[in-house]
Amino acid sequence: MTAIEDRERIARAALTRVIEPGDESGGRWLSRFGAVGLMDRLTAVEVDEATLPGASQRRLASYRARAAAADPQRDLEGIAVAGGRFVCPGDGEWPTQLDDLGGARPIGLWVRGGAHLRTWAVRSVAVVGARACTPYGAHVAGLLGSGLAERGWVVVSGAAFGIDGAAHRGVLSAGGATVAVLACGVDVAYPPGHAELIRRIGEQGLVVGELPPGNHPTRSRFILRNRVIAALTRGTVVVEAEYRSGALATARRAVELGRHVMGVPGPVTSGLSAGVHELLRGEGALVTDADEVVELVGGMGELAPERWGVDRPRDVLDPVSACVLEALPARGEVDAARLARDTGTPTDETLGRLYELHALGFVERHGGSWRLTRRAHEGSNARRGGS
Incomplete structure (x- = not known):
């Protein structure tokens, strides 16, 4: 230097x-x-x-x-004693995506933890939400945290109670990488009830803040902290949020910055999901797990697996055989000629399909008539009972 x-x-x-x-x-x-x-x-x-x-x-x-x-010398010496550093624009560790904030860009970032902030930020996702979350929200946030960690993504949040804490814990439980962006000095444990969590994040991940050592948070600093979370990451996932919440403020800032914005749906009767649902009606993309998040924020080819229902025996049938099977009555027997009329299939072809269905165990023959087997009934109950 x-x-x-x-x-x-x-x-x-x-x-x-x-x-x-x-x-x-x-x-x-x-x-x-x-x-x-x-x-x-x-x-x-x-x-x-x-x-x-x-x-x-x-x-x-x-x-x-x-x-x-x-007294900047004292602050710089103090952060060094705490095992941290002060990262400025122009440093190799500075995440250049923060420059998108323009005049609101941080003057610098006080950082505690051994990882390289810029490297981690390149492949990071924010998971945010309500402080007074439901058990459902905490469960989903934890699953997202661990799932993203297992896929090699860094999870960024604010170390607050509720969704933030659940997401951080999910990452830590999977041995992954997580960053806590604080609205106070990085040597201040806030909220105090998360002192142990913040300590663990500092050991396994990174604790980051704009304010110098010893500074305490204010209401406005929490809101302004959210712009850093939005700018630092590739995208923001909101798990639970009311209509007016800091999590939605983070999402709106992410939209302004051209980042991906995602939301996890909840019960339509829950006020804690009302803000998320409003987000999904606008700019937000609906996600339900880490795979779907990565599909949006990741590179080419990082696709979520195709979603399939339970495999049923009928799934292997071609359209004509499925049509013949569908025409058989739920109870009683029917001859091939009637099935041919009902399905619009030639009689010879209908017979051929019936013998194929017989070999697969879907139908049984009684003289010149045919009827469904128990297996055929089991394979159709879920479909016919649904809507």
């Missing part, structure tokens, strides 16, 4: 204490002046209206107070 790179990294680390995540005005100033230049302006002895074009005096004063209190 050169001296200029050192200054850039230090300046960006400082700016994570000055500019809130997702602040597009801050992003424009950063793009215009550079990280070092922006910090120089914020810490200058004298300032005027040209220091931050468009910023009010009150806002400028707030930024300057934060800049004066920032």
Whole structure:
């Protein structure tokens, strides 16, 4: 790392204490002046209206107070002690898909864990949903997490209660790769009830955040965190969500960014699935398992297996034989001539089909008449009893 790179990294680390995540005005100033230049302006002895074009005096004063209190060297040393690092745009580990956020792009990312963030992000999927989820939702999220992990995909979520936690646990149970994007410092366990889960993610996966060490979350930071989840991944799966929820906000941002958006359907009577169903009526694609998710976000040839019902003996019949078998009454016997009339098939061909069906065990002969066997009844009950 050169001296200029050192200054850039230090300046960006400082700016994570000055500019809130997702602040597009801050992003424009950063793009215009550079990280070092922006910090120089914020810490200058004298300032005027040209220091931050468009910023009010009150806002400028707030930024300057934060800049004066920032200690980036301490933060960088602290994250290193915690086994982490600060990743900036331009680093080899920086996931360039985050650049799609434009002015709302993170200033940098504080990262804890041994994996390479950019490499993992290339093949990643977000799984998000309600905090107060149902047992069904938690079960599905866990299956998606483990299924995606088994197929070599990284699962990204927010480490929250409910769907997020279930997805992370599903990945961990399969020995897979998962990333938790936090709305606080990566050294802060939030929610506290997930302290052990976040610790395990840090050991087996990655814990990522925009905020410097020690920072705690706020309501707005949770919403803004979701844009990182949407941009970082190839697609977002929503398992359960009400009409107004952070998970749907993630999905909407993913749509804006041109990412795949998917939803898992639930009971139409469940308010927790109402938002997902609305998503499916619009931009979302319906998915039910990891195979279907991978078919959408994966490469060419990564197709979900074809779905078939239970194999039945009748499945092997050609159309004409199936037609003759269908014409036989459920009870009683019928002769070949009547079957020929009913099916519009020549008598000789009808007889040939009947003998074929006899060999397969579907019909039995009684003198000059034919009737269905027990096997034929068993093979048709499910079809005739359904709708």
